[in-house]
Amino acid sequence: MTAVATIEPVRKHVIIEASQERVFQTFTRDIDTWWPRQHHIGTSPLKRAVLEPMAGGRWYSVCEDGSECTTGRVLAWDPPKRVVLAWQITAQWQYDPDLITEVEVTFTAEGPRTTRVDLEHRNLERYGVSAVEFRKSIDASQGWGLILSNFAAAVGCEE
């Protein structure tokens, strides 16, 4: 055991039958075409997800009522191979400028029309106390389905 409590990052990969360039573009410039929103409930519906294509760019959503909510920002921009994003949504489903968890996504060409995408969401130990509060809120609540919905809603959009 190490001196500092760390939480294993979330790691995912997917093989996509499209060129590296295309997949990178889809992930970044065209994030609105795939960003999950089907569980969106309450508040104003999500209209558009936006990732500004540059280092330091904002990552945010626009709601039907015109309000914007920040998910995070672009920490590293290395098209078409890699992008690192700051995910700054707390366990209470709010944007927090002081919370930075990193999402690193790499795009590897395995063929002219085959791309492997590896995603790592790390620094989850930074949820610390807020995750403890979160666990409390789960206990008091209505179960997994609604919590997940709230999460998707917050990630997509909030008031």
Place this chain on the structure above:
Amino acid sequence: MANHSLAFTALGDPTRQLLLERLAKRPMPVGKLAAGLKVTRPAVSQHLKVLYDAGLVSVRQQGTRRIYQVDPKGIEIMRSYLDRFWDRALAALKAAAETEEDT
């Protein structure tokens, strides 16, 4: 097994909240945790016991010292949500990229 109403009560105290915030930054023994606080070390120990009983902190033995840390279970739940979220997101990414490629 953590008792959640206990957890709720345990966090209602400002000193215990402060202790938990300190532990969230870094696991540490009681002595270090008490340093610079206006509460006595026995009082800190008592607060830690309340936090421990509520399942908010865990403890491990390192040599002769007992090291306290935020119980990672709360974070594990957060992690499992993100795990599912990214499954769904990447499946949608794949569908979108492959559709665009076809057109």
